[in-house]
Amino acid sequence: MEKVFSEAKxxxxxxNETAAWAxxxxxxxxxxxxxxxxxxxxxxxxxxxxxKYDRGFxxxxxxxxxxxxxxxxxxxxxxAFTATAGPGNVLMQEPFGMAEGMRLPLLxxxxxxxxxxxxxxxxxxxxxxxxxxxxxxxxHRIVYSTATHQxxxxxxxxxxxxxxxxxxxxxxxxxxxQAKMREPLELxxxxxxxxxxxxxxxxxxxxxxxxxxxxxxxxxxxxSLEEELYEVVMKISAEYExxxxxxTEYQERECDDAEIIIVSHGVVSRAADDAVTAxxxxxxxxxxxxxxxxxxxxxxxxxxxxxxxxxxxxxIAESAYGQLFRLVRQxxxxxxVPMETLFxxxxxxxxxxxxxxxxxxx
Amino acid sequence: xxxLEPVHPLTPKSWYLPSKPHKFCxxxxxxxxxxxxxxxxxxxxxxxxxxFGCDIGxxxxxxxxxACDSTQTHHGRTTPVMVGxxxxxxxxxxxxxxxxxxxxxxxxxxxxxxxxxxxKVTLILVNNTNYGMTGGQMAxxxxxxxxxxxxxxxxxPEQTGYPTKGPEFxxxxxxxSAYVARATVSKYNQLKRFIRNALRxxxxxxxxxxxxxxxTCPTNWRTNxxxxxxxxxxxxxxxxxxxxxxxxxxxxxx
Ligand SMILES: Cc1ncc(C[n+]2csc(CCOP(=O)(O)OP(=O)(O)O)c2C)c(N)n1
Ligand code: SF4
Ligand SMILES: [Mg+2]
Numbered sequence: 001m002e003k004v005f006s007e008a009k010x011x012x013x014x015x016n017e018t019a020a021w022a023x024x025x026x027x028x029x030x031x032x033x034x035x036x037x038x039x040x041x042x043x044x045x046x047x048x049x050x051x052k053y054d055r056g057f058x059x060x061x062x063x064x065x066x067x068x069x070x071x072x073x074x075x076x077x078x079x080a081f082t083a084t085a086g087p088g089n090v091l092m093q094e095p096f097g098m099a100e101g102m103r104l105p106l107l108x109x110x111x112x113x114x115x116x117x118x119x120x121x122x123x124x125x126x127x128x129x130x131x132x133x134x135x136x137x138x139x140h141r142i143v144y145s146t147a148t149h150q151x152x153x154x155x156x157x158x159x160x161x162x163x164x165x166x167x168x169x170x171x172x173x174x175x176x177x178q179a180k181m182r183e184p185l186e187l188x189x190x191x192x193x194x195x196x197x198x199x200x201x202x203x204x205x206x207x208x209x210x211x212x213x214x215x216x217x218x219x220x221x222x223x224s225l226e227e228e229l230y231e232v233v234m235k236i237s238a239e240y241e242x243x244x245x246x247x248t249e250y251q252e253r254e255c256d257d258a259e260i261i262i263v264s265h266g267v268v269s270r271a272a273d274d275a276v277t278a279x280x281x282x283x284x285x286x287x288x289x290x291x292x293x294x295x296x297x298x299x300x301x302x303x304x305x306x307x308x309x310x311x312x313x314x315x316i317a318e319s320a321y322g323q324l325f326r327l328v329r330q331x332x333x334x335x336x337v338p339m340e341t342l343f344x345x346x347x348x349x350x351x352x353x354x355x356x357x358x359x360x361x362x
Numbered sequence: 363x364x365x366l367e368p369v370h371p372l373t374p375k376s377w378y379l380p381s382k383p384h385k386f387c388x389x390x391x392x393x394x395x396x397x398x399x400x401x402x403x404x405x406x407x408x409x410x411x412x413x414f415g416c417d418i419g420x421x422x423x424x425x426x427x428x429a430c431d432s433t434q435t436h437h438g439r440t441t442p443v444m445v446g447x448x449x450x451x452x453x454x455x456x457x458x459x460x461x462x463x464x465x466x467x468x469x470x471x472x473x474x475x476x477x478x479x480x481x482k483v484t485l486i487l488v489n490n491t492n493y494g495m496t497g498g499q500m501a502x503x504x505x506x507x508x509x510x511x512x513x514x515x516x517x518x519p520e521q522t523g524y525p526t527k528g529p530e531f532x533x534x535x536x537x538x539s540a541y542v543a544r545a546t547v548s549k550y551n552q553l554k555r556f557i558r559n560a561l562r563x564x565x566x567x568x569x570x571x572x573x574x575x576x577x578t579c580p581t582n583w584r585t586n587x588x589x590x591x592x593x594x595x596x597x598x599x600x601x602x603x604x605x606x607x608x609x610x611x612x613x614x615x616x
Pocket of ligand 2: 385490494578
């Protein structure tokens with residue numbers, strides 16, 4: 001496949017444009033999608049670039065179809081992806097479930113918008129529960145929550161490799177702000193950074209004569225017996241747990257002696273970071289912790305932070321009414337540190353919001 | 363005494379023998395449709411490049427029916443999965459296999475839009491006038507007056523409309539390069555010919571190919587052999603005319 005960037009170059013662009021370039025640079029071969037704000041421009045940029053780089057696109061009849069066409073495409077061995085938001089993310093839970101059950105290397109970019117229902121087309125962090133644990137399964141998914149355009153670029157490239165290495169559906173969880181803001185970043189071809197892209201391979205439509213060179217491949221999705229399904233789910237669970245330590249990613253700052261640790265993810269973690277700088281300048285012992293992977297969650301790392309700092313309190317800050325909070329609580333079960341919350345569902349959070357909250361906690 | 367050699371029934375080469383005998387009920391029409399499909403796969407020499415995709419419904423029982431690479435999807439979602447495969451690997455021959463509930467009800471938006479886009483896939487839809495797998499509920503194709511578990515007093519078109527005539531609406535939606543037909547398991551040679559045309563149309567890269575097959579479900583119809591055949595020939599076939607509605611291969615067989 002043709003190299004998209006002959007050398008790394010600086011750019012100033014929106015997150016959606018960034019996402020389209022990242023998919024292109026990662027060697028994605030086809031996108032299936034359905035219009036929804038704030039994700040649309042990923043399709044707009046992709047459809048402009050795709051023919052020039054011999055990549056495919058189909059605007060499907062709905063998100064259910066977009067998700068299932070991706071399932072079919074990856075089964076046939078193509079690096080396929082989709083992007084959606086809000087009610088579209090709801091409709092895609094059905095194909096995402098198929099990808100979980102059949103271990104399909106599907107990649108989806110989610111640009112969160114306000115909910116419930118049609119909500120707003122603007123921004124939120126309200127698709128955390130849906131993206132991490134949606135569907136009638138066990139949340140066997142890998143979810144990267146990005147905070148900057150550089151991360152959108154980096155994690156889409158990484159996400160394709162994660163999907164095709166481990167064959168769990170993989171999500172890049174952004175939001176309306178990240179989608180629509182412009183930011184500087186560096187665009188590059190993965191190989192120039194020493195990143196080797198994992199080659200896709202077919203699960204069906206295999207080479208060779210059936211009965212002579214090979215057996216037919218039958219992919220199963222529904223089981224007759226409880227015990228059969230049990231075996232399958234236990235195997236998937238064991239594999240997911242085994243790879244979790246190598247997948248979890250997080251960032252922490254100033255936690256060694258922190259009396260209060262701010263826990264946030266995605267774009268809100270930037271506000272937390274600014275708040276820590278400002279509060280430290282005022283002599284307050286505040287640190288911050290940010291899970292980059294929401295699934296699998298860096299639980300041990302957060303526990304370590306709490307334990308080494310002896311923090312007196314956690315502050316969970318999110319643009320949702322407790323979706324990150326529930327995740328944190330279940331993941332660090334057993335820790336007794338008191339938690340306070342800053343819930344601003346569907347609304348942006350800036351450093352000032354966090355600083356005021358911290359001051360009220362002292 | 364000399365041992366008698368067991369006599370094996372003739373089976374298509376593309377059938378996967380370890381999964382036989384198949385799992386459909388006695389008297390079910392699915393097996394006849396899949397025999398016609400299997401013989402065509404053999405005769406067209408496409409076994410190695412056929413992808414068979416089955417819906418959820420009694421069609422799911424066919425997930426390992428063929429010695430062809432196969433995938434199983436969700437109820438109603440076989441069409442988009444086949445579209446995803448075909449668009450990614452146009453050299454493969456994709457055959458989606460579904461029930462009337464899967465195709466005309468829950469998956470109707472996919473069927474309709476795949477037809478409009480003239481997707482180069484072959485879809486075979488088994489019309490047994492009910493939801494077989496879930497225990498005999500009303501389907502879009504249930505005949506007026508027909509009793510099912512969810513129309514226990516008979517389907518009332520005032521309340522629930524008239525049966526969906528799939529090939530008729532798909533013929534309206536598709537360009538001339540599409541193939542659209544309705545067959546019945548009571549006319550095997552015709553059924554086989556229609557499925558062959560539907561495969562050929564994809565092989566030649568013409569366009570969307572769709573065959574509805576009128577089929578039997580004695581288990582949920584609660585019919586004996588004679589009543590089963592009578593319902594198929596005397597009730598279903600008059601309501602759902604059999605024939606080719608659109609064919610790039612000449613005038614069409616009414
Ligand atoms: C989303 C969803 N809804 C409902 C079901 C339950 N379900 C399984 S098979 C089926 C009906 C099958 O009827 P049809 O498509 O006509 O196939 P048949 O069994 O008659 O061959 C239903 C409703 C399901 N599997 N998934
Ligand atoms: S329930 Fe009906 S359609 Fe299903 S296998 Fe039995 S006879 Fe066939
Ligand atoms: Mg049916």
